[in-house]
Amino acid sequence: MVVFDNVKHHVKVFTFLKILGNGKIRRGGSDGTGKDSWFILMKVFFQNDNDLIEYCINHETDKIDIYENEQVIGFFHRNDVVDKTELVLNALETSHNPFLIPSVREFLDEIGYMKVIENGTDDSSLSLVMYDPQTDMNLKFNYRILSDFLPVSGND
Numbered sequence: 001m002v003v004f005d006n007v008k009h010h011v012k013v014f015t016f017l018k019i020l021g022n023g024k025i026r027r028g029g030s031d032g033t034g035k036d037s038w039f040i041l042m043k044v045f046f047q048n049d050n051d052l053i054e055y056c057i058n059h060e061t062d063k064i065d066i067y068e069n070e071q072v073i074g075f076f077h078r079n080d081v082v083d084k085t086e087l088v089l090n091a092l093e094t095s096h097n098p099f100l101i102p103s104v105r106e107f108l109d110e111i112g113y114m115k116v117i118e119n120g121t122d123d124s125s126l127s128l129v130m131y132d133p134q135t136d137m138n139l140k141f142n143y144r145i146l147s148d149f150l151p152v153s154g155n156d
Contacts (some may be wrong), residue, residue: 004139006123010065010088010092010097010098010099011092011137012051012126013098013099013104013108013113014085014088014089014092014098014125015143016022016044017081017084017085017088017094018041018085019041019044019128020041020044020055020064020078021078021082021085021155023040023041023043023057023059023078024037024038024039024040024041024144025038025128025130026039027039027132027134037134038149039130039131039139040059040131040132040133041055041128041129041130042057042129042130042138043056043057043128043129044056044057044058044086044126044127044128045126045127045129046116046126047116047127051068051069051115051116052069052070052119053066053067053068053112053113053115054067054070055067055111057078058125062077062078062079063075063076063077063078063112064077064078064081066111066112068112068115071153073112073125074110074111074112075100076111078155080107083107084103084107087101087103087104088101088104088115088118091104104135110144123153126142126143127140127141127142127143128140128141128142132149
């Protein structure tokens with residue numbers, strides 16, 4: 001079971017919500033290129049030994065469909081994510097546990113996030129499928145929080 005009172009997990013929740021709320025990730029390079037170039041987020045998913053939760057984004061409606069083990073279990077709107085991200089950020093900035101904010105905890109439970117992390121380990125990977133408009137390809141990236149402060153990523 002995950003311990004919810006640690007900085008690493010709080011950063012993971014913030015990262016997850018921020019990525020879903022933005023719906024895109026800025027392309028970057030070591031030379032600073034990519035300032036106005038973006039990957040479009042298509043899907044975010046968590047997988048542990050028992051569960052697969054996927055969040056598929058419809059950019060035309062700003063609706064996010066939730067799948068559990070390949071079955072649709074619900075949906076929510078990106079605006080809901082943006083609101084919860086602000087609450088989590090405020091909690092992190094004031095050194096509070098975002099899981100103690102009832103509306104954040106309830107939202108994470110409603111979208112299936114709590115089930116995956118409670119049944120898994122704290123190193124369950126966060127995977128992203130993004131569309132690259134420059135190459136007209138979908139790319140998959142896996143992220144894992146390895147430090148107490150910084151998310152580290154790797155490409156499959």
